[in-house]
Amino acid sequence: MSALDALRLAATALLGRRWRSVLSLVGLSIGVTAVVLLTALGAGAQDFVERQFRSLGTDVLAIVPGKVETSGALPGFGGVPNDLTLADAAALRDRVAGVRSAAPLVIGNDTVASGARSRQVVVIGATAEYRGVREFELRAGTFLPEGEWARGKPVVVLGSKLARELFPDRAAVGARVRVGAWRLRVVGTIASQGVHFGIDMDQVVFVPTSMALRMFDRSSLNRVALRVLPGADADRVSDAVTELLVERHSEEDFTITTPDAIMETTGRIVGMLSLAVAGIAAISMVVAGIGIMNVMLVSVSERTAEIGLLKAVGAAPRQILGVFLAEALALSFAGGAIGIGAGLLGARVLAALYPAIAGDPPAWALAASFALALFVGTLFGVLPARRAVQLDPVAALAKR
Amino acid sequence: MIELVDVWRTYDVGAEKLHALAGVQETIDTGEHVAIMGPSGSGKSTLLNVIGCLDRPTAGSYRLNGREVAGLGEDELARVRREEIGYVFQSHHLVERLDAVANVELPMTFAGVARSERRPRAMEALIEVRLQDRASHRPSELSGGQRQRVAIARATILRPRVLLADEPTGNLDRTSGEQVLDLLGGLNAGGITLLVVTHDVEVARRAQRVLILEDGRIVHRCAGRDLTSLADALGSAARAPADLSG
Incomplete structure (x- = not known):
């Protein structure tokens, strides 16, 4: 059969x-x-x-303090790493070949208030270079001022939705808001960007990095965002970053992630x-x-x-x-x-x-x-x- | 040639043992026409099933064409059934969802006959039972006699040497029964060994020999032509009721 x-x-x-x-x-x-x-x-x-991730650009590196010893552990846990400082970020900017921009970032939470209106928001400490790392449009005014990182002028840039909510009937630029205990002058608002990795970019505030370090009483950056020059090899830049930071910290107490790796x-x-x-x-x-x-x-x-x-x-x-x-x-x-x-x-x-x-x-x-x-x-x-x-x-x- | 030596078939019914066959001793020559008679429960069908390799004897020896088959495994038994034995049942056992010719083809499917060969051979077999014009009818569209003739065509399609028929006319009227019996007689005349289980004296009378069974034993043997009455056929079983109860 x-x-x-x-x-x-x-x-x-x-x-x-x-x-x-x-x-x-x-x-x-x-x-x-x-x-x-x-x-x-x-x-x-x-x-x-x-x-x-692709929208972030594949030419962006992030350096975070703490070494990932085994895959799976999150950076920042385990071991006591040296601080990742503004000076480190400046050294990366100035001494590593192939870096287009480097932005020192601090991320925290605080209250932002204008008159009776107040909101709990994500506060990002950044510098003017951040726009060179992640390109985004401004709606009004300017982004954080260029210049000496350590000075940290008392200025703030608002997310688009936050600006509308705090100042429903007048222009935000030029007004003053309180962020935590600090009184800051609004220098600009950014155009609507939507949600990125769980952070609603329309409801954040940007302050100068050194301002944010003082605000949250921290000595270490959360990360340095770094964008390589067009045509430069991200891996080679990454190696150079490692070399420089090991030289400065005398150990490898940081982690470099690329969007590819995260992805x-x-x-x-x-x-x-x-x-x-x-x-x-x-x-x-x-x-x-x-x-x-x-x-x-x-x-x-x-x-x-x-x-x-x-x-x-x-x-x-x-x-x-x-x-x-x-x-x-x-x-x-x-x-x-x-x-x-x-x-x-x-x-x-x-x-x-x-x-x-x-x-x-x-x-x-x-x-x-x-x-x-x-x-x-x-x-x-x-x-x-x-x-x-x-x-x-x-x-x-x-x-x- | 069928040689049965002290064949027993025993069933366990709870703690008791029931002997459907209790030491059957018989030799049936190739080409013989033998009728098996006896009262209900006397072991007629069990005997036929053992001879047909559908059932295995519990004890004893059964040689079919010189080969001991009592101890064969399932696969070997299937081969014996396929190659040496044809079976016709009281109820035709045609597969309802297959038409007549497909039913006749069925044994060839399992015997590995080439597909192209099956249909012509099945049609030939239907011509032999004069049902060529019913080839594409389903069993439900055929009369009882026609169904039984399809079943005979199916049973003989692989040219077995032994044809077993269990009450082949039991469900048929006289005319259809006669046709079926004539067909079986013709096959026997052609050389096939024919065993018919029946309780119909007219059917048994056609056989060369008649075996009368009672309680799993052959109690009487006679020639078919000597069979005159039911009482004769059933022999001791037809004794007075008082005897039976004793």
Whole structure:
């Protein structure tokens, strides 16, 4: 008996109980569809994250205090690193070849108030060079003043939304606000930028770095953001930065991250998440497999007399196993194929509805979910098929 | 040639042992036509199932065409059933979702006959049972006699040397029954060994020999033509009721 013969016999049996066959394969196709859709969403999310990082530019390095000893630990934890100081940042700016701009950054939280209106906001200590690292538009006035970093004039630049909220009926530039205990003059507002890595850039305030160090009573910068010159090799610049800072600190107590490196890590996390979610969806396929087993068991008990007959006409145990496995396999094949089709269609629909997170299901997900469908169908088809094989032909034939 | 030596078939029914066959001793020559009779529960069908390799004797020896088959494994038994034995049942056991010709093809599927060969051979077999114009009918679209003739075509499609029939006319009217019996007789005339289980004297009378079973034993043997009445056929089973209860 060839496989084709087994499939043909299986097909007549499946068509003979059309509705039950359809229902059981619907269960499996839903599982496959879920896996395909969720991996498509995962791929879309990964793309989204990647685009966010790309918007930072791949030519930007960040130097943060603290050494990442093992991958996974966050910079800033473990060990007692030397401070990353304004002088370090200045040295990087002045002595490393290939640096276009270097901005010393301090990040903290404080209250900003104008008259009776006050808000808790993210305060970013930066310098004029920051606009050379991350390009953004101003709405009005100027950004932080150029010049000596250590002086730290009492000025502030407001995010667009914050400026509107604090000064709903007059121009913000020229006005005075309180940031914490400090009275600062507003020199500019920045154009709307939206959310970047969880910080709503429309609701931050920028103050000079040395101002922020005093404000938060700190000695160390949170990071130095550094942008390489066009055409310069980011890796070589990174090496030069390492060399210079090791010379200054006499140990490697800092970490240099590039958007590529962050992107890789974040991409991995998102990838793991989507895999986990897809794994949960895969469990639904096992449930569907049990549905197939149920249908196959019913099929075996309904066709007891037929199985007896097959034995009487000389079907070997292996052949009877083949006939019933072919049925389970045909069901799971159809379920898998329909599921893949529906999943691809669903991904298209999602892409049309939510272009931001649209993604194509990865090829491996298609292959894996289809293979899993076949595996599950076969696995749960074996038990009923074995039951068919083990039927006593005499008893089977006696049953009508 | 069928040689049964002290064949037992015992079932465990709870703590008790039920002997469906209790030491059957018989030799049936190739080409013989033998009827097996006996009251219900006497072991007729069990005997036929053992001979047909659908059932295995609990004890004893069964040689089919010189080969001991009592101890064969499932795969070997399937091969024997496929190659040496054809089976016709009281209820035709046709597969309802397959048409007549596909039902006849079924044994060839398992025997590995090439696909291109199956349809013509099945059609030929249907011509032999005069059902060529019913080839594409489902079993439910056929009369009882027609179904049984399809079943005979299926049982003989692989040219077995032994044909077993368990009450082949039990569900048929007289005319259809006669047709089926004529067909079986013709096959036997062609050289096939024919064993028919029946409780119909008219059916048994066609056989060369009749074996009467009772309580799993052959209690009486006679020639088919000597069989005159049911009482004769059932032999000791037809004794007075008082005897039976004792």
